Amino acid sequence: SQQGEEDPQALSIQEGENATMNCSYKTSINNLQWYRQNSGRGLVHLILIRSNEREKHSGRLRVTLDTSKKSSSLLITASRAADTASYFCATALSGGSQGNLIFGKGTKLSVKP
Amino acid sequence: NAGVMQNPRHLVRRRGQEARLRCSPMKGHSHVYWYRQLPEEGLKFMVYLQKENIIDESGMPKERFSAEFPKEGPSILRIQQVVRGDSAAYFCASSPGSHTDTQYFGPGTRLTVL
Numbered sequence: 132s133q134q135g136e137e138d139p140q141a142l143s144i145q146e147g148e149n150a151t152m153n154c155s156y157k158t159s160i161n162n163l164q165w166y167r168q169n170s171g172r173g174l175v176h177l178i179l180i181r182s183n184e185r186e187k188h189s190g191r192l193r194v195t196l197d198t199s200k201k202s203s204s205l206l207i208t209a210s211r212a213a214d215t216a217s218y219f220c221a222t223a224l225s226g227g228s229q230g231n232l233i234f235g236k237g238t239k240l241s242v243k244p
Numbered sequence: 245n246a247g248v249m250q251n252p253r254h255l256v257r258r259r260g261q262e263a264r265l266r267c268s269p270m271k272g273h274s275h276v277y278w279y280r281q282l283p284e285e286g287l288k289f290m291v292y293l294q295k296e297n298i299i300d301e302s303g304m305p306k307e308r309f310s311a312e313f314p315k316e317g318p319s320i321l322r323i324q325q326v327v328r329g330d331s332a333a334y335f336c337a338s339s340p341g342s343h344t345d346t347q348y349f350g351p352g353t354r355l356t357v358l
Contacts, residue, residue, distance in 0.1 A: 164346065173335060173351040174287070219286055231277065231289030231303060232337075232347060 137220055137235040145243050150207040152238040154220030161225040163196055165205050167216045212244045248338050248350035256356045263323040265353045269338030276319045277337045277347060278311060326357045
């Protein structure tokens, strides 16, 4: 599997429900970031969690990081139709001078009104 | 504080022509990154630059692609002799300092090669 692989690939829920997306990665990271992309648009940064953190909150978003399992989850509570988008996790590797984020293929979230 | 700006937003080129994509980072950001996104795919890293320096170009194709970030002006991603396979969305991101900071993305340039 790729570094930064999201699961599920697609998720369809009703407005008001919670949405959970998972991300797995393979190598040691400095941090992990979640982004949202609306169809045909740029990426919007949602949250960054560092390797020494376990959980972060931002509004209706909750991100967890388990470095022992090399996985992260993004929870969106009380979803809205406007949350419909693709969600990507991206990892910044630890060490070296690499500047790149490694993205997964994303989870397509559809929130039905 | 304006976000990352990219232009043009859409670019159409015929095979063999050159494509120039521009990126102005957020004010105060000195680190710029370029990514490419194919349809239904995640973003793939291409190159990381600081002012006047290429820091990491491990994702750049060896031929036809080049990038610069001059002391003055925007960062430029240049694709020479474009081919149909270059059709994609190209995103630029910037960060204020360390490459491990949050990267803020521009709206992208959608390149179509006819």
